[in-house]
Amino acid sequence: MAEAANKKEQKARVSMPEQEPKVRARNFLEVPTGYTVKMAQEEASRCLQCKKPGCVEGCPVGVDIPGFIDLIAQGDMTGAIRNLWSKNALPAVCGRVCPQESQCEGKCIVGKKGEPVAIGNLERFCADYERANGTGELPPKAPPTGKKVAVVGSGPSGLTVAGDLIVKGHDVTIFEAFHKAGGVLVYGIPEFRLPKDIVAQEVNFLERLGVKIECNAVVGRTVSLDELFAEGYDAIYVGVGAGLPKFMNIPGENYVGILSANEYLTRANLMKAYKYPEVDTPIPLGKNVVVLGAGNVAMDSARTAMRLGAESVKIVYRRSRDEMPARAAEIHHAEEEGIELFLLTNPTRYIGDANGRLSGMECLRMELGEPDASGRRRPVPVKGSEFEIACDLCIVAVGSGANPLLTSETPDMKLNKWGNIAADEKNGKTTKHGVWAGGDIVTGAATVILAMGAGRQAANSIHDYLTLGW
């Protein structure tokens, strides 16, 4: 047995084919092109089928990872996708955007000696295979309960709640402020990382299950939570995301050519401004672009700027490579595409021309000092190290706070000191009767899968409430 396991460990991870960096850096097509059936089965055969799988522990929604991988290995793709769906409503999304290296793959036993099993790639394969070859058969639904649930926000947590509750027999309506459903999956994550057709199909899947989607509905403005209750909703889930861009608050920040990542990516992704003038929404084209920040949103912004024809794209980050919050794969892809990292560098002011347009920024070199509250070594400025970077476009991707639009209109729902909704960690209950919350509006900006995990917990709690009581 031990010998067999060793043989399995020696097999190399099957890498997913990708577009060549030079080619893809100038187009918006997806970067990894997907496994073939043969590749998927070969990769699936690397799984040790552990009795106590660490990978499952590492997954915020507890996907039965050895289970679905075994089904792939046996060639039962329908069984594999059904297994995935039982725990995760959005496998095509998660397979692409989850930080697997710090979750399932980070805990994979195979990874202790070599490279872990490519769980994310296999998850993606299953969902893509189903889309291309599946029967489109819907999962079974419980009989109608007569209870109405409103879901505010159609991002990953809202979609999860809607999907979970519709199959339990409840009547579910999603309210979305934008003109298109999907939340951060459509306005935030770029086409080359998560094709919008895939998001549209996931949303369509929910609609086929019976979920109603009201777009252009700004809850807090068009309608309030209390009005939704008055209209007959029995429970409300709030998953409106972290939609308040943070800026640097340094001089010159309102020059033309400085955009929040939210604005830049919304123009590019939701409004499809990368196709301008085929579509009507413009997007600034920078020759020399600087992106501030080093998370996934910063990588997405930098790679979008490169695809829009920039001559140079620099990521400016005040800490070192080890502290960069982006997924390893995103940093790797960005560097392959020619994006430069200016680490231990902090901007101090923007420089503008006579027309008020950005022409550069002044930066300081930093060095790492003592650890700060976050446990990371605090960057401290190196005296006299000022230097200038010439740039005509700057994208500020230093995080998002809680958008107060809905919460300021709902005074009876308690917030924490950062303006995030105070919700029970175990079940998402807020201090307002009949209202649950989850995702970034509760945790602050985090990941798609954590928002989905919160949605799953809240959906269970909402179901208990609707069947048993608060």
Add this chain to the structure above:
Amino acid sequence: MFKIVRREEMSQGTVILNEIEAPLIARKARPGQFVILKANENGERIPLTMAETDAAKGTITIIYMVVGKSTALFKDLKVGEGFQDVIGPLGKATHLQRVGKVVCVGGGTGVAVLHPITRGLKEIGNDVTCIIGSRNKGLLILEDHMRAASHDLRICTDDGSYGHHGFVTDVLKDVLKAGDVKLVVAIGPVPMMKAVSNITKDYNVETMVSLNPIMVDGTGMCGGCRVTVGGQTKFACVDGPEFDGHKVDYDELMMRLRAYQAEERKCHEAYCTIRDAR
């Protein structure tokens, strides 16, 4: 779809009125608030402050000048056709209060936005003088509406073809000199609001302006609409659109409004060429 139930051309066809079926918005909207409209699938999201709302009928009315491709697309929509998307009501409503003597100054399509505010100020018992202006008589809009909404209406044209020959600011100075003015509301082109604010500052009269910067979502998410007010960055979509006119950095606002000027011109010309060829 949000259906257009009434359409009028004003200002020699350069300004368009659309009354649109949007019952949910009409039910909640108050003076000073705006909506975002998008004509079709590939359309741009355009913010416009509402000129009128009718909760009983379930309609809202917008009045806009045709300045680029998106507004040209809006103009080409006929009664019975409609907008793919209308989102609102957005922004804070005007804080209407009884202060005594009020002067409402409007220029261009700003008059349309000024109208419900003027009417509201009059209804709660203020003494309202209204000053509206345009380049010439033919371009003036809503004269009758503004007369009904105020106690005293003054009209100015740049070329003297109607009313006072000159700018609204000339007349404003006269009214301010007469004394007792407690509040000035100015809505129109940015240079007009800047000029009005400069004058009222001299007279130390509180002044409110309504801004319409470039924005995408209108819910505080993109930060594209940031304006400097009293040295602080504000988001016009959620903190406004109305601000203390004495504190707004108008030069920065004008510069930010020009961000996409080149693209807008090219796009508009291309649209008109294709449309006219058909």
